[in-house]
Amino acid sequence: MAHPTVAVLERHLTLYRRLWRASLFSSFLLPLLFLASIGLGVGGYVGTVGGVPYVEWIVPGVLASTAFQMAVGECTYSVMGEFKWTRGAHAMFATRVSAWDMVRGWMLYIVFRVLIAAVVFLVVVGAFGALASVWSVATVPVVALLAVAVAAPVTAFAASIDHDSYFALLFRFVMIPSTLFAGVFFPVEQLPALVRLVAYASPLWHAVELCRAATLGAAPPWPVWAHVGYLLVFCVAGLYWAAVAYRKRLQD
Amino acid sequence: MVTLVVARRVSAGRVGAVVGRNVGALRSGASYWLVLVSGFFEPLLYLLSIGIGVGALVGRIPLGDGRVVSYAVFVAPAMLAASAMNGALAETTFNFFFKMKYAKTFEAILATPVRPIEVALGELTWAMMRSAFYTAAFLLVMAVMGLAEPWWALAAFPATMLVGVAFGAAGMAVSTFLRGWQDFDLMTAAQFSLFLFSGTFAPVGGYPPVLAAVVEVTPLYHAVELVRGLALGRLEWALAGHALYLVVLAGVGLWVASRRIQRVLCS
Numbered sequence: 321m322a323h324p325t326v327a328v329l330e331r332h333l334t335l336y337r338r339l340w341r342a343s344l345f346s347s348f349l350l351p352l353l354f355l356a357s358i359g360l361g362v363g364g365y366v367g368t369v370g371g372v373p374y375v376e377w378i379v380p381g382v383l384a385s386t387a388f389q390m391a392v393g394e395c396t397y398s399v400m401g402e403f404k405w406t407r408g409a410h411a412m413f414a415t416r417v418s419a420w421d422m423v424r425g426w427m428l429y430i431v432f433r434v435l436i437a438a439v440v441f442l443v444v445v446g447a448f449g450a451l452a453s454v455w456s457v458a459t460v461p462v463v464a465l466l467a468v469a470v471a472a473p474v475t476a477f478a479a480s481i482d483h484d485s486y487f488a489l490l491f492r493f494v495m496i497p498s499t500l501f502a503g504v505f506f507p508v509e510q511l512p513a514l515v516r517l518v519a520y521a522s523p524l525w526h527a528v529e530l531c532r533a534a535t536l537g538a539a540p541p542w543p544v545w546a547h548v549g550y551l552l553v554f555c556v557a558g559l560y561w562a563a564v565a566y567r568k569r570l571q572d
Numbered sequence: 573m574v575t576l577v578v579a580r581r582v583s584a585g586r587v588g589a590v591v592g593r594n595v596g597a598l599r600s601g602a603s604y605w606l607v608l609v610s611g612f613f614e615p616l617l618y619l620l621s622i623g624i625g626v627g628a629l630v631g632r633i634p635l636g637d638g639r640v641v642s643y644a645v646f647v648a649p650a651m652l653a654a655s656a657m658n659g660a661l662a663e664t665t666f667n668f669f670f671k672m673k674y675a676k677t678f679e680a681i682l683a684t685p686v687r688p689i690e691v692a693l694g695e696l697t698w699a700m701m702r703s704a705f706y707t708a709a710f711l712l713v714m715a716v717m718g719l720a721e722p723w724w725a726l727a728a729f730p731a732t733m734l735v736g737v738a739f740g741a742a743g744m745a746v747s748t749f750l751r752g753w754q755d756f757d758l759m760t761a762a763q764f765s766l767f768l769f770s771g772t773f774a775p776v777g778g779y780p781p782v783l784a785a786v787v788e789v790t791p792l793y794h795a796v797e798l799v800r801g802l803a804l805g806r807l808e809w810a811l812a813g814h815a816l817y818l819v820v821l822a823g824v825g826l827w828v829a830s831r832r833i834q835r836v837l838c839s
Contacts, residue, residue: 342754345761353768358622361774365643366629374629485603492610500621510628 324417328425329432331412336433346393347437351386352444355379358505369507372452372536379450380459380531381504383441387434387463388524391470392495394430396487399478403569410570419566423559426475427468434467435460453537462534466527469551472558479565498522503529523554582693586686590694591701593681611662612706615655616713622773623647636777637806648719649728649800650772652710656732656799657763657792659703660740665759668695669747678837688838689830696740696826703736720803728802731815735795738818741825742791748832766792771800791821 322330355375359382363374370377402409412422438460445451477490501511501518502525508516519525526547533540540547598604627643634640671677678691686694711729714720720728746759769783770776770792776784787793798814801807 339754342757345757349761350764353765357768357773358626361769361778362622362626362630364778365631365633365774366626369629483603485607488607489610492613496614497617500617501625505621506625506629510625 324415324421325424325428328412328417328422329428331408332426332429333432336429343433347386347390347433348440351382351437351441355382355445376450376452376536377532378505379445380535381528383438383445383459383535384463384466384524384527384531385499385502385504386441387438387466388470388527389495389499390434390437391430391467392474392490394433395426395471395474396478396490397484399426399475400481400484400487403479404482409566413570419570420563423472423475423562423566427471427559430471431464431467435464438463451535453535455534455537458534459531462527462530465548465551465555466523469523469527469554469558472555472562474558476558476562476565479562479569498524503532523551526550581687582690586690587694587697590681590686590691591697593677594695594698608702611659611702612655612709614658615651615706615710618654619644619648619651619713623651633775635804635806636775641804644717645719645804646775646800647773648714648717649803650770650796652707652714652728652732652803653735653792653795653799654767654772655706655710656703656735657739657766657795659706660699660736661743661763663699663702664695664740664743665747665750666756668744669750669756671695672747672833672837678833682833682837688833689826691833692741692744692826692830695744696737699740699743700733700736703740704733707732707736714803721805724803724805728799731798731802734815734818734822735799738791738795738821738825741822741829743825745825745828745832748829748836766790770796772796791818794818 355378359375359378363378366374368374368377409422413419417425442451442456442459446456474490478487501515502508502522503519504524508519508525511519526542529540529542530544530547532538533544598608623644623646627647630643632640633643633646635646681691682688707729711720711725711732715722715725750756750759769779769787770790771787772792776787776793779787794814794817798811798818801811801814
């Protein structure tokens, strides 16, 4: 018998094998379209940022923001549905799978999903010569770390609420502003001081800076350990919250 | 012609009743309200991020007629057109589909004297109210930020209504063909691709020729050109062409939608 966590992962992968077509666009095509529209289209009028062609400058930003958006998007309706609509979570809980196994298996699945999207993106972008440094491979673990840092608290949130309207608000007031103001498309130094603090608080900004440092082969603005440490705090706190939320929700 | 056919069979009172049902649904709770209002912020955030943030890197951009404007002035009307589209599509795709397929709202309505075309018109009117709320608020923001002359902003408002009607009708027609929620990924894909490549963030003249040719037959391109022309005070005959495209789209969309409601629900 497989370990319960692995069994949970397997269950999500089985579902993904049936439903992968539905997420083709958001996982693989959307980042490339963003890059074409803003990176190439608008980039033609921008020229360079800090001595780097604009399109090369936003590649790491688009990479990290795709991981971020996938982590948020995947952990909303699907997680709530497991409790509220399909009651798959209750079914799992009736076996020897614990709440903590469910959270871990789900996180592994999300990391898996984000990593394939990231690798495909890197390969395509690399083929067009938009990656300046061999350090670009270091973006893969960064993106995995970001995925957990974001997916864990969002999963916890989705497991604790009872109405799906909150997701529309989460998308509009957390996900979209983060994507637009966390240094993905323009340097956060341009932001007013107060808004910049909010950008620093977003896990996405830390991942964007780490990814950018990697693809351009330069040092990030803060020491690497500080960026990584910030993301780790989100991971640990998020996982803890998710485990608590799952346990509480499964009691009914 | 479409208007004539429509006018003969439609009762304003019955259409109004369909609209009234939607207004009544607002009382279902604060969350629907919040979602409705929050939709206004999306294009505004794009305007601030891309229009102003990236705009600081771009500087000024040529309009193609010799005039050069700041990048935010260029992007703002495009976000306005996009918010008209989003407002109308939010009601006529996601909500419309739910009402048709899962809540069986239309079956209940059609059990009364209300006809399919009246359902289509009522839903479209409601979608327009949402879309008009977004664009009016956005135009106000544009005027306050100095991104459009107040009079031209006022002139652009009816154009955004036309954009809303066209997308609302087309969205409704498409919704009647969707099989399930998984099809919404395709729908979102189409909507977002239009948003990214309709002369919204960069002039179509700068696109590769093949892409430009494709973009020129898609609806948001015409919406952006029409709204941008009016918001920037560039009156030219091409605007009439863009408007005509949207009128035709609205007519065809409405016709297909009411035919499909008839076929799917009344037989």
